[in-house]
Amino acid sequence: MKDMKWTEHLSVISSVASITGVSLVWLQALTKEASFMTALFGGVASVAGALVSIGTLVVAFQLIVAGHSFxxxxxxxxxxxxxxxxxxxxxxxxxxxxxIIWWFVREAWATRF
Known part of the structure; x- marks a missing residue:
């Protein structure tokens, strides 16, 4: 991540923001009858799932490029x-x-506080 250009950093940040925004819109639609703690727990699980998804894609791409250079x-x-x-x-x-990630998110939403 150190040798990324500023445009690549901006691209990663915009991807995180858009996935987080979609997760939060989805969160708002599902939390009409949920308690505050359930909404908070589900929101954190959704954002963490989005960040892990993007991190996985970045690591996979870096591994593929390393394999290509080898x-x-x-x-x-x-x-x-x-x-x-x-x-x-x-x-x-x-x-x-x-x-797997969204199964964990669904289980987080099923937990009622």
Whole structure:
């Protein structure tokens, strides 16, 4: 994260803000009959889920780029297959990770204080 340009930092911040905003709109729609503590707990779980999601994508992309820089000088013919495999792995990994995170968020909303 140190060698990111200011535009990349701005992009990450705007992604966090938009996901947090969507989570808070969703939170407002669901908390009409909930107590304050339940709304607070669900809100924190939603924001934490959004931040973990973005962090996972950043780490996955950095790992893929590191793998590419390792493979390119040694096995240049394997680079297209690596990118196909890495893309499929990221898509499925992010999907499954999102399912786990939002299951935790749903369980947080089911907890009544």
């Amino acid at each position: 493979l390119k000088p040694r096995f240049s013919a394997a680079v297209p297959a690596y990118w196909l495999f890495a893309s499929a792995a990221v898509i499925w990994g992010v999907f499954l990770f999102q399912m």
